Amino acid sequence: MSLCQLKKKNRCIIEKLPAVRMLKALGLQEGMCISVICNQPWGGPVVIEAGTRSIALDKTLAKQIVVKEV
Amino acid sequence: MRCHIAGDQAARPTGDQIKILLMGNPNVGKSVIFSKLTGRQVLAANYSGTTVSFTRGTVNYQEKQATMIDVPGTYSLSASSEAEKVAVKILSEGAHVVVCVLDATNLERNLNLALWLKEHNIPIVFALNLFDVAKRRGIEINIKALQQELKAPVIPTIAIRNVGLQELLDEAWKQADGRFAEGIEVKLSEDDYWQEVGRILKKVQKVGHRHPTALEKLGDMTLQPFPGIPIALLVLAAALGLVVGGGKGLRAFILLPLVNDLLVPWVTAFVSIFIPEGILFNVLVGEYGMLVKGSEWPFALILPYVFLFNVVLSVLEDSGFLPRLGVLVDGLLRRLGVQGGNIIPIILGYGCAVPAVLGTRAANSYKERLIVTGVVALAIPCAAQTGAFVVLLGDQSLLALVFIYMISFAAIAGAGMVMNRLIPGQVEPMLLEIPNLLRPDREALFGKIWMRTRHFVLEAQIPMLLGIGLAALVAETGVLDYISVYIQPLVVNWLGLPAEASLALVLGIVRRELAVLPLLELNLSTLQLLVGSIVALFYLPCLSVLAVLIKEFGVKIAVSLALFTIFFAFAAAGLFNQAARMVMTVI
Ligand SMILES: Nc1nc2c(ncn2[C@@H]2O[C@H](COP(=O)(O)OP(=O)(O)O)[C@@H](O)[C@H]2O)c(=O)[nH]1
Ligand SMILES: [Mg+2]
Numbered sequence: 001m002s003l004c005q006l007k008k009k010n011r012c013i014i015e016k017l018p019a020v021r022m023l024k025a026l027g028l029q030e031g032m033c034i035s036v037i038c039n040q041p042w043g044g045p046v047v048i049e050a051g052t053r054s055i056a057l058d059k060t061l062a063k064q065i066v067v068k069e070v
Numbered sequence: 071m072r073c074h075i076a077g078d079q080a081a082r083p084t085g086d087q088i089k090i091l092l093m094g095n096p097n098v099g100k101s102v103i104f105s106k107l108t109g110r111q112v113l114a115a116n117y118s119g120t121t122v123s124f125t126r127g128t129v130n131y132q133e134k135q136a137t138m139i140d141v142p143g144t145y146s147l148s149a150s151s152e153a154e155k156v157a158v159k160i161l162s163e164g165a166h167v168v169v170c171v172l173d174a175t176n177l178e179r180n181l182n183l184a185l186w187l188k189e190h191n192i193p194i195v196f197a198l199n200l201f202d203v204a205k206r207r208g209i210e211i212n213i214k215a216l217q218q219e220l221k222a223p224v225i226p227t228i229a230i231r232n233v234g235l236q237e238l239l240d241e242a243w244k245q246a247d248g249r250f251a252e253g254i255e256v257k258l259s260e261d262d263y264w265q266e267v268g269r270i271l272k273k274v275q276k277v278g279h280r281h282p283t284a285l286e287k288l289g290d291m292t293l294q295p296f297p298g299i300p301i302a303l304l305v306l307a308a309a310l311g312l313v314v315g316g317g318k319g320l321r322a323f324i325l326l327p328l329v330n331d332l333l334v335p336w337v338t339a340f341v342s343i344f345i346p347e348g349i350l351f352n353v354l355v356g357e358y359g360m361l362v363k364g365s366e367w368p369f370a371l372i373l374p375y376v377f378l379f380n381v382v383l384s385v386l387e388d389s390g391f392l393p394r395l396g397v398l399v400d401g402l403l404r405r406l407g408v409q410g411g412n413i414i415p416i417i418l419g420y421g422c423a424v425p426a427v428l429g430t431r432a433a434n435s436y437k438e439r440l441i442v443t444g445v446v447a448l449a450i451p452c453a454a455q456t457g458a459f460v461v462l463l464g465d466q467s468l469l470a471l472v473f474i475y476m477i478s479f480a481a482i483a484g485a486g487m488v489m490n491r492l493i494p495g496q497v498e499p500m501l502l503e504i505p506n507l508l509r510p511d512r513e514a515l516f517g518k519i520w521m522r523t524r525h526f527v528l529e530a531q532i533p534m535l536l537g538i539g540l541a542a543l544v545a546e547t548g549v550l551d552y553i554s555v556y557i558q559p560l561v562v563n564w565l566g567l568p569a570e571a572s573l574a575l576v577l578g579i580v581r582r583e584l585a586v587l588p589l590l591e592l593n594l595s596t597l598q599l600l601v602g603s604i605v606a607l608f609y610l611p612c613l614s615v616l617a618v619l620i621k622e623f624g625v626k627i628a629v630s631l632a633l634f635t636i637f638f639a640f641a642a643a644g645l646f647n648q649a650a651r652m653v654m655t656v657i
Contacts, residue, residue: 022501025145027179029264038294042401044410045500047293051178052209052277054293056397058409058499 003046003065011035011070018064026055088136088246091160094171095180096143097505099199102229103171104140107239111521112140115387116505117414124156131239147186166246167193174204174211175506178271184220185263193245196224197238203506208278216274230511289507292394302395309382313375314460320374329370337361353542360539367587368534375457379421380522388510393502400500406486408438409500419446421453423615427622437495444489447611448635449481458586463599470596474603530581537580541573541588564644565601568592581612601647608639
């Protein structure tokens, strides 16, 4: 499923990242465990926690990230 | 200030002068280190993208000198963003040593760039910065082990408190000794080093389990729509209260008495020694004299607001609250054709449009740059103008002040939506690392507030004096009556203002607050005050903004924007005036 479908506070493992360089530059990798902190209203970004950091990701990007819930 | 912008030739170091590059991810403290080591103040803030162009400074070390360059922060060096292109170009010009700044609270992501730089055989020293924050968070880093892995010196530093910086410089000097790495070529490979990073991390870092600190909890709270949005509203309301209320207090109880009872009588007495009564005397120290209004307006009326705005802005910047605000308002701003991160240049615009326009460089697309710039130039009053509005309207009716701000918000929304339709291109998706919420460092804060306020005093004083001098001259010689004949239809008939108000329009070209302040002396009715304020709100961006617009977007866009703001100011204010009068006659 896509990162967008994941509910708040749930953890997941990234299975596939789209080819956006910046995602990797920010330290996201396939196989990494992340969790969703919140979904912003009015089509705003999804905020995830990856390692020690929070990252805000546009919905269109989050849709392209394939994850597996754990 | 000598500011070098991207694209300048970074000159070869002369003779034995050593060249040091300061590199690292965004928001790791490079600019703070740069300021401390070179003594040159550059703007540092707790969000990424503050340094898109580079700054050069000189470091003195044991009677020798080195050139240091504050390179824009980059996550990698694939030249995929403006900042990365600048960084790659600077590297290609060679250096003696690179000081790579690492964020100790986020070592994993930082090591990627570190390994990348190692790969390119540049003499390098690592600063493990934000060591204090890491400690508080229970992150333990084995410096020795990290040193072995990176095969280069690693110095723990707390940049804002000057801890470890001397040692850092010692090491950099040792590394730099003799070798100049000519034209460092950047291999544009898609590889990165995450596996290696993971391996190193296991060896050198231990994260203790402990309760999150209060700041971390607050940081998480401010990211959630609830309670994040209520918190954001509270923060903004408090900021507004402090600027408007506090400014009024400063003005009424401290600055006005100081200027009117001390400075002005002194200046008048001084001038009367040399100059006999007459036109020149009146132009200088008469009721509307250049030196009288030239002291009262900038120092007593405007300075308190500018100063307090700088206080608020600097606290917001250093705390790391602004990017969180950007995340919260992303959905909203997207309707105006820009992503949430642009709330930062927009807020800067409430201080001054110049840094706001420059700040749009961090925005991703040209379309977004144009929209933010347009909105700031048209509908956002700068701090000086806000001060003028408070003086003009706040004393008569607070409601009128609120009304002007409502009009400003409506215009921001309207202009944003229209430009979103008209300007081709798209809004970049948001992809943003949220910085730690930090307690702003007192010294850094004072430095920043001082730097900004001094800048206002230096920048505003001369145009203000000249403008007021011109006004005094015009008033004394009766030229105004002559000009007024021509602007009569516009100012008197269409806007319903007295002919003398045209003075405000002339002065408004020089500075934004000068489009408001002359109205103070005219005894206007509330409707006239509102009309005058609407004109001033939308009227021309001031001369310095025009210069920046030309520099950043070219003459064509700058001039069209300026002409449009004039047109829009007269159209909106005139329509408001006519409609209000119609309603009043009906009632
Ligand atoms: N607590 C703490 N804050 C720091 C330290 N170094 C920098 N900062 C803060 O971190 C933020 C980012 O610094 P800046 O120099 O703008 O980062 P740059 O983007 O790398 O140039 C600023 O708000 C600094 O005040 C440090 O060692 N400790
Ligand atoms: Mg910087």
